[in-house]
């Protein structure tokens with residue numbers, strides 16, 4: 027109710043509110059200033075956002091208050107907001123992404139506190155075809171934009187030798203991003219392994235300054251060449267987007283001479299631009315990133331170069347497999363959280379392998395069925411949960427591997443994040459393989475096993491679907507084998523096998539903190555009281 031008004035932009039009425047709310051306290055930059063910035067920058071930023079599915083990063087109460095990511099375009103939204111529907115990656119259901127195709131949509135998004143605009147590298151409807159490659163150079167302190175400048179210049183040189191022109195911008199946060207415009211026929215199956223090979227090559231050449239994988243503890247004083255944003259549904263902060271930092275910095279295109287200057291003078295501040303500088307600079311220099319939208323470049327030559335450098339005599343290794351290697355993704359995660367995990371690197375020697383079923387009240391309620399195989403939790407999302415009789419077949423969508431210690435995760439994933447909603451450990455125990463080796467079973471698409479849980483005991487099988495209805499190839503069926511069991515009672519269904527809590531008792535840790543700070547005893551009513559949830563989300 028507070029401070030609501032309507033802004034008339036490009037012939038549309040856009041409802042706005044609380045324009046005097048301070049969004050960047052250290053710069054006294056208000057929400058009104060944010061809207062004003064986006065209105066003025068619109069002619070430059072809109073061409074870069076057009077038809078690119080957007081993930082919002084919303085700060086409805088400014089940069090010092092909680093934020094959340096939002097892939098699903100908030101509903102209801104005005105008719106001028108266009109959306110693009112995509113199937114969810116790891117769960118059943120769809121996401122309707124916002125497309126920021128016009129000024130009213132840009133203002134509408136900014137009014138929702140979407141300070142940062144994170145967009146696809148591809149355009150709808152051809153979302154499988156990236157129009158550009160990005161390398162996100164992320165410095166680990168004490169490294170900063172100066173070290174990023176060095177790495178960016180190495181990348182430019184490397185691509186220059188391959189006949190590819192590159193463009194660079196400040197991320198507006200800590201680092202720098204290097205872009206290769208493509209605008210030709212390609213796919214993520216091509217760009218993603220290419221980007222990875224580039225990052226690894228650079229790491230080999232400059233191990234003192236460059237890392238190519240995510241393990242944070244390896245990054246002190248180094249620059250992470252983050253390549254894995256080059257995949258479908260991953261987003262990167264758009265050029266000219268504000269960043270939710272201490273000051274309203276902008277992700278700003280740079281001239282290569284400015285990057286050289288930053289390195290020569292060892293002055294990181296040379297590549298930071300605030301909203302006001304950005305507008306002034308654009309008037310002088312125009313859109314330095316305009317060629318990223320139009321320049322047609324092919325990866326062909328570069329690909330063959332990296333292929334021969336990479337694989338030597340082995341010649342055509344199946345390139346498609348490498349970027350998505352489930353074990354490597356797992357290892358990255360697992361090392362990251364090493365301290366909290368038991369010894370026994372891959373589950374061997376720790377006794378029987380674990381199984382867990384997590385009830386997950388996400389956009390669609392489902393049960394995540396996980397089997398420990400080779401130290402990771404192989405995972406399937408089962409919308410209707412495991413069957414208890416011999417006739418019922420339950421759809422089980424194979425999703426990405428989860429780290430071992432995810433098995434005991436119970437809590438609430440806050441709104442806007444991937445898989446937002448409550449997670450309960452519905453059942454946990456050990457499993458025994460009854461078929462051939464589980465690794466074989468995964469390949470052949472048939473796993474037969476016994477579960478020894480608190481609720482589920484007996485034989486089940488997972489069978490991969492083939493043919494007409496197999497969709498993306500991740501659809502399996504979960505079946506009861508052996509003998510039927512008594513169905514799980516409603517009460518049991520709503521009781522955690524780990525904590526004994528009901529779904530509604532599994533609280534958001536943030537709201538719990540909020541309550542304890544206010545010296546409430548644990549019995550305070552928690553009916554939807556989530557500290558800091560802004561009115562804009564309702």
Ligand code: MN
Nearest residue numbers: 386394407445
């Ligand atoms: Mn889930």
